[in-house]
Amino acid sequence: MGLARPRAARAEEAPAEAAPAKERGSECLGPSLAWDPQWERVETGEKILTGVAAGITLGAAIVPPLSTHRRGGALFDEDARDTFRLSSPGGRFAARDTSDALLSLLATSPYFIDAAILAWWYRGNRDVAKQIALMSMETMAVAGAIQGVTNVVVSRERPYARGCGREVPGKTTDCEDPGRFRSFFSGHSMLSFASASLVCSHHLNLKLAGGPWDVSACVVAYAAAATTASLRVLGDMHYTTDIITGALIGTAVGLGIPALHYRGGSGSGERSASPTVRVVPSGPGAAIVGTF
């Protein structure tokens, strides 16, 4: 659902392509912010990719996991579960709730804090705010699609479900819902590490907050992501291999997609000699184009 804008605000907006640098006529409270002209903007092909990936994510959330289930831990999972799983049901529910709260803060930070508050309100550049938001949407959609499809295909049972009918009442949503088989890999871990990687990328490349605050934002974001992932094991919602896989994939996508956009900015006005990769529309679909 899009946000309707008042007519006066729409009339004020300049096309992004015509105003790649600081928005004309804007007033900002902090130092001005500019989009390096050598950086790659989010193009139509990537917007299509975002939409398709979001559709896959939604579809994977609706489609139940495959009926062939995988049960039990792998590698060091059992030892880790015995060590870290909280003993009381109240403690496990509290761990789950806290992981939900941290995830919601992390997942919204690239949009509300980095794009809306820092880039647009504080630094006065609507165009940079838009690029931050689009990049973040692309990253989360792609990561979500990977995680959703894996969930459905692997169909691994969550660790708590081993107690269904005994220590966990059988007639509960936890035991009857198909979500019981969405353990691999952890969506909370994946999305929190993807969000932390986005925060880090935006802050370190754009110097959004200035001074030591950008590095601090990076450190805090990753600490929150690690806490979120750990709480999923403490709450017996995932095995350790689930959260490690989610963290690795979330970090790879969360750093990789912004890196495709923020590369080549030397500040000298000269094009970088490093190769570039872009997603462009091609007929009814999309194509990946590289230059070197």
Place this chain on the structure above:
Amino acid sequence: MARRRPRVAALAVALASLLGAERASAEPSLALPAPEPPPAPDHFIDPKMRRTWSEGEARPFLSTQIDAGFLYLRPRLSLGYGKPFNTWLGVDVNPVANAASAGAYGGVRFALPFVDVRVGARPLFSYQRRFLTPQPSIDGYTLEATENPHAHSLAYEAEIDAAIPLGPGRVRALARASYVTAVRQGYWVYEEALRIVVAPPWVLRARIGYALPVPGLPSFSLAPVFDLVDVPGRDRGLSARAGVIARAVLSRHLEIRGVFVPTLRSPDTIGLAGGDFTELGLRYRWATGE
């Protein structure tokens, strides 16, 4: 006689000038009145906060307020007369939908700059949660139990919400009475909007807080708040919540909000489901006739 003529001439000139000036001031000015300056631009994000909802004339209007975050979307549509989001009388309608339930709210609202009064009704149907069997304490497993029928309710509400300037900030006070009906006989219900386990029919809620602007950033505020929620139909049905509400007002259209008010004391152990926690979200406002 020769010396007196220049004096007489000078006096005549002075008198003529004076009469001319008086005549000029007596005649109406032919200059057009200076045109009113155009209104300041209405930016989506405006650090200068040049526009407010208190400006303009009272008028019929349609307005919308949309709250969005991870993962929720709560639109509200209002039809009224006055200055939207400031001083008006009218009706509110909003759908309620999330992963657990669906419903709607409809009611009448009367708003002044510092106080807001509303009366309405909210039907809710939960496709995830079930009616609850009465017991001294509800825990997470009981809340998720699937043995009972799907929960539904109809709540009638009256609420008064005040934001009164005091010192550098504002005192925030809220009082709400809810009458919850349409609950199957012999059961309790978890009311999604109230975020409390209800033994029908009454739920009473009061909140007090103080919103203090952040030094150097007057558009930002932090409000420590304290809630009491009482369900008279339950033994020891009093719950207490405390936390903070953070707001960043980026323009008259856009605000970033965080509500973190977890439960301190409750007869139940249902975690965040029993607190007022809406994470980090944005609020967008728009009205016709701007």
